[in-house]
Amino acid sequence: MKKDNIFITGYAKLPKGITASQLYGGEVVIGVIVNRYSGEIQDIECSFVTDTAKKYAKELLIGRNLNDIREIVSDIEDNYFGMAKKSFIAVLINCYERYKIIVKKVKKKS
Template sequence: MLLPEKIFISGYAKLPKGITSTELYSVIAVGVLVNRYTGEVFEAEASLVTSVAKDFFRNHLVGKNLNNFDEIEKMFKENYFGSARKAIISALRTCYEKYEQIVAGVEDVE
């Protein structure tokens, strides 16, 4: 039986103190809609405060592949200079690790 192609994966990370996002959320939430079989990102969203940051996040993930996580991480390290950068990368790494578990057939992915 072929499972549905699109899957939703989320990841969370603690935000640094003293930034606007922390005042609103305390953690960053990242959600990605991914192709189960190829790793391609169809849609992405993060609980960032400004629309510019949200757009940057989405525009730099949609069309990328979770199987190439090192490239995604490098892009954020080299091009995103918001205070939430480390938290974004951490939350995305959680998404990537969950994706690997899903592909490996682990049943209790949380």
């Protein structure tokens, strides 16, 4: 039985020398619960170190649509100034690419 919401993870390298890099082996991880059919982000969890960064990432992403990845990336570029900014963008693009593969498979079966 397919559920409407799916779980996707993405990984990206972190800059050397930041705390998250030392704690998480040099990678940032994000888990996204997304509606398989609409692309709407329902929830996220990420491996940022501080609770504030995790909360801010959630505020930036929950309710957004992965299909609007360019707009999401633009908002991150304009508003997120943590040391892991490039990694945050890369991991989201990784999730988006995986989502596109999943959607393509769904359309083929229809």
